[in-house]
Amino acid sequence: MRLDVVSIFPDYLAPLRLSLIGRAVEDGLIQLNVHDLRRWTTDRHRTVDDSPYGGGAGMLMRPEPWGAALDDVLGEADQSPGTAGPPRVVVPTPSGTPFTQRLAHELAAEPWLVFACGRYEGLDQRVIDAAGERARVTEVSLGDYVLGGGEVAVLAIVEAVARLLPGVIGNAESLVHESHTDGLLEGPAYTKPPSWRGREVPPVLLSGNHAQIARWRRDQSLRRTADRRPDLVAALPPGTLDGRDLEVLAERGWTVGDAAEGEARLVRLDW
Numbered sequence: 638m639r640l641d642v643v644s645i646f647p648d649y650l651a652p653l654r655l656s657l658i659g660r661a662v663e664d665g666l667i668q669l670n671v672h673d674l675r676r677w678t679t680d681r682h683r684t685v686d687d688s689p690y691g692g693g694a695g696m697l698m699r700p701e702p703w704g705a706a707l708d709d710v711l712g713e714a715d716q717s718p719g720t721a722g723p724p725r726v727v728v729p730t731p732s733g734t735p736f737t738q739r740l741a742h743e744l745a746a747e748p749w750l751v752f753a754c755g756r757y758e759g760l761d762q763r764v765i766d767a768a769g770e771r772a773r774v775t776e777v778s779l780g781d782y783v784l785g786g787g788e789v790a791v792l793a794i795v796e797a798v799a800r801l802l803p804g805v806i807g808n809a810e811s812l813v814h815e816s817h818t819d820g821l822l823e824g825p826a827y828t829k830p831p832s833w834r835g836r837e838v839p840p841v842l843l844s845g846n847h848a849q850i851a852r853w854r855r856d857q858s859l860r861r862t863a864d865r866r867p868d869l870v871a872a873l874p875p876g877t878l879d880g881r882d883l884e885v886l887a888e889r890g891w892t893v894g895d896a897a898e899g900e901a902r903l904v905r906l907d908w
């Protein structure tokens with residue numbers, strides 16, 4: 638996979654050279670190019686921002702450097718083997734579509750991603766509109782809070798995407814049961830020693846009975862999801878749940894609602 642990141646703080650992206658992703662870059666699984674947006678400024682002060690038309694607080698990023706940067710980066714399409722078509726352009730912004738494990742999988746299937754990191758109050762809309770005529774542009778939010786810029790979001794998105802690429806994680810099996818893969822949060826996990834400061838590892842995990850362990854883990858997963866993320870429980874298709882699943886969810890006040898209007902859904906009794 639080829640990754641290009643354009644930012645006014647290229648040093649912010651240094652962690653992409655460390656750990657799991659760093660190794661994938663060294664091994665050639667990821668071709669990483671980090672670009673300083675100011676390279677594409679033309680004035681003495683290397684200006685990238687200005688005040689918004691119509692008034693309001695804060696500064697916006699001017700379109701000229703971004704236009705020139707994206708012209709150059711997107712223009713490299715023909716020279717990159719495997720990335721002959723235009724890349725998918727990702728613009729991190731708090732007003733974007735939420736970043737989820739599903740979107741991570743979608744991005745992991747792309748041969749080439751270009752990240753445009755905004756600072757201040759974001760990019761002039763014309764940059765996004767113009768890029769949208771040449772490439773698929775997705776504005777992505779990490780969550781319902783405001784960061785100082787897109788760089789931290791890119792670190793998170795790239796880490797979530799890169800670990801899904803074949804060969805990046807040693808044990809691909811570990812991707813199967815992690816949180817969000819099946820719409821549930823992962824439950825608690827334990828390692829050695831079996832007893833620590835008077836706290837015991839749940840005996841079932843030491844039993845060697847794999848069926849019982851799998852059931853216990855699923856119960857924990859359902860309970861934790863019900864306690865922390867009722868929105869995820871409400872989105873579970875009841876057809877994917879067995880009798881024991883429904884029993885565990887019933888302990889937390891969930892039941893299968895009336896299917897009169899389309900698909901049956903899980904509902905909370907006290908809502």
Ligand code: ADE
Pocket residue numbers: 729730731777778779780781782783784785786787790
């Ligand atoms: N830039 C600023 N805030 C952001 C957020 N929540 N997600 C993605 N990019 C951002």
